[in-house]
Amino acid sequence: MAECGKLAGCPFFNLDESDPDVASVKRGLMLLYCKGDKVDNCVRLAVFHEFGIDFVPKNMMPNGMPLPRTDESEWDVAVVKFKRHLFLTPKMVTPE
């Protein structure tokens, strides 16, 4: 099973689980991304590689969406555009 190399310092992975909605979404996405097959598709990682750690929104989930009951209003415009570009760009398929 894949595991992200950024687990220890990642605000998403280390989210407080006292809010049941946050705990639920965290557990699901953590199994898919942080400790799962979609680790290479984590949008937090993509933003980190493109812009640097200071641009990764604290409330961004690995699927690129904001945490429950939060929004993108404080995200850098370049990050929002980049995320939309990621969602609109079909994944490259490598021929076997």
Ligand code: SF4
């Ligand atoms: S949210 Fe992304 S960067 Fe953070 S631990 Fe999970 S896969 Fe890694």
